[in-house]
Structures are given as structure tokens and as C-alpha cells.
Amino acid sequence: MLAALIIVFREVFEAGLIVGIVLAVTQNVSGRGWWITGGIAGGALGACLAAIFAGQLSTAFGGIGHELFNAAILSIAVVMLIWHNVWMARHGRELAAEMVAVGQAVAAGSKPMTALAVVVGVAVLREGVEVVLFLYGIAASGDSAAAIFVGALAGLALGAAVSGLTYFGLLNVPARHLFAVTSVMIAFLAAGLAAQATAFLQQADVVTVLDQTVWDSSGLLSDSSLAGRALHTLIGYTERPTAMELVVYLVTLAVIFVLMKVLAPPAATDAAVSKA
């Protein structure tokens, strides 16, 4: 029961951090509940499907199907997060200005909502696959299924509680700073996901250059500790990064900040001019 609790909590915790951030980002967009629920439902459904086909998936492409699958969905999430941040840099000011009078801003706001729904879906999908596989395995082996089930439910509840804490913590950020704070968080989130995608490609032997480990901080902060997991999800911390992961991480960060800077409207003329 404890094992089930820990595994389910761990996966829900990781997906939940991302959902919490997305919820905070969209706190003033009406109809966000549908998008995010849709993202979670889609991710959960996808996780069940992926778990059913796990056997085929892991033997696909000469045994590296699972790695390629992970790298692909992580890349989708990175692109969606970059798109969202760049879009927010362009329109965030209008949105903030019109936040009280919910009008066109909301219609416009639904654009990055698709991106964020995809990000939520991908996060749930990736962590969900492991939960489904694990629970399915337990069910198949038949022993003390009830205890495992209770453990899994407790893990789910704990994970959801942590997501709630993230969300309410972010809500305490004053609204006018919220865009700035969440933009930076999403930039680091995206860079971390890009680095994880790289790690999967390296494990699959698709990317082979710069595969030396740059440092080992496992004694300082272990990947398997709760703090390590949280930082892994939030900023992409890993105890033994390879040079390629670091390069991809930094380049992703640079691309996001440069795009946000370049595509942001000039400060003086932003007031309700651009409708694009």
C-alpha cells in the first residue's frame, strides 16, 4: 500500500505542479476550467491507451520507441509553452488592462488556452502512463488489490493537495506581477522539459554528442528526494546533467527570452493598438 501511495503521489505531484502553474497563469480567463479539464481528461485517456500498447511501444523502432515517444511529447510541450509565453509577451498587457472588463480579451485569451491545454494533457499523459502501468500490474498480480487501491487513492489526494498549494501560492502574487512571474516560471519549465527530451534521446542513442556528465550533485540534492523532484519539474534540475542537456537547456531559455523581447510590442504604443 505504501509503495502504491509513493508511486502514485510522485507521478501526480509532477503532473500537478504543472497543472497548478497553468491554473495560476489562467486565473482570469473565463472558460479555463473546460480547457484544463479537457487537457487532464485527454491526458488520462492517452495514458490508458499508451499503457495498453506499452508492449508494442517499447519494442517499436528497434526498442527505443518509449524513449522517442517521451522525447516527442516533451518537445510538443516545449513548443506549446514557448508559444504561450511569446503570445503573452505580445498580448499580456492588453489582457491585464482589460482584466476587469472581460470582453475581447477573453476571446483572445482562448488562443493560448489551447497551448496550455495541450501542455496539461501532455504532463498528465506522461506521468499517467507510469501510474496506469503500475496499477495494472498490481491488478494483474492479484494480491491485496484493495490495499493498493487505497494507497493509490491516498497518493492521488496528496498529489492533488500539493498542486493546490502551488496554485494558491501563486495566487498570492499580486495580479500585476503575475504575468512576469509566471512567464519566468514557464520559461524555466520549458527549458527543463527540453533538457529531459534530450536525456531521452541520449538514452535512445539518437543523440550521442556531448554526452559527458558535467557534474554530480547527487550527494547535495538527490533526484529521488521530494525537493529534487519538485526542482526537476519546475526548473529541470537533474543530479547528473550531460553537456548536451545543459546546452539545450540554456539555448531554450535564450530562445524564449529573445523571442519574448523581440515580439513584445514597444512599451509606448501597446495600449489597445494591436489587435493581431
Place this chain on the structure above:
Amino acid sequence: MRSFTVAIASAVVAIIGLSTQDVIPARAQEAVTIELSVKNHKFEPAEIKAPPGKAIMLKVKNLDPTPMEFESKPLRIEKVIPGNGEASINVRAQKAGRYKFFDEYNEKTAQGTLIVE
């Protein structure tokens, strides 16, 4: 913003420079293949040996009906293997030492070590 971009760019250059300074391990002329299996959530054999500086191909057979996740922090592996399934895992060339691995779903019983010497 500009100085930030410059800082990131120089960090990238520095990382690439530092890493290529290392002798790049003779990469996998031919990988050493090691087979192991998992039964009743235990690795068999629980200790495997490989020579240093050579890429390793781990062929892991999961003889249990339940899925497992073959994981090793020091070897940077994380791979789900379905019940009654098999997976081939690439391990890059390693220096001499002991490298632990385990099944994330059954961490208590399924523990193993790769000894490179």
C-alpha cells in the same frame, strides 16, 4: 537583455569547450552484450560485470507478468519493460566502478549492480 543573452551564449560555448577537452571515450566499436532477467521482482543475476571504456548493451527480460521500470541514476537509464516483455538498453562506456540499478516499481526486492572493472 543583451548582456543576459551574451552570458548564456558564453556559457554554452564554455560547456562545449570543457566537454570536448575530455577524452571522448572510444564509442561503441562493438558493444558488450549482457543478458539479465527479472523473476519474482528480483534480478538474475543481481551482479553483472563489464569492462571499462566499452559501450554496453543490456538485454533485460521481464519474466514477471507485471511491468517494471528499469532505472539507474548513475547510468542515466529509465526504461519501462512490460510484463513478460524484453528490452534492450544502451549504456554508454563507463569508467571502472560500481553502478546500482533497480526496478522502480519494486524497489525493495529488485536491486542490482553493474561492476565495471
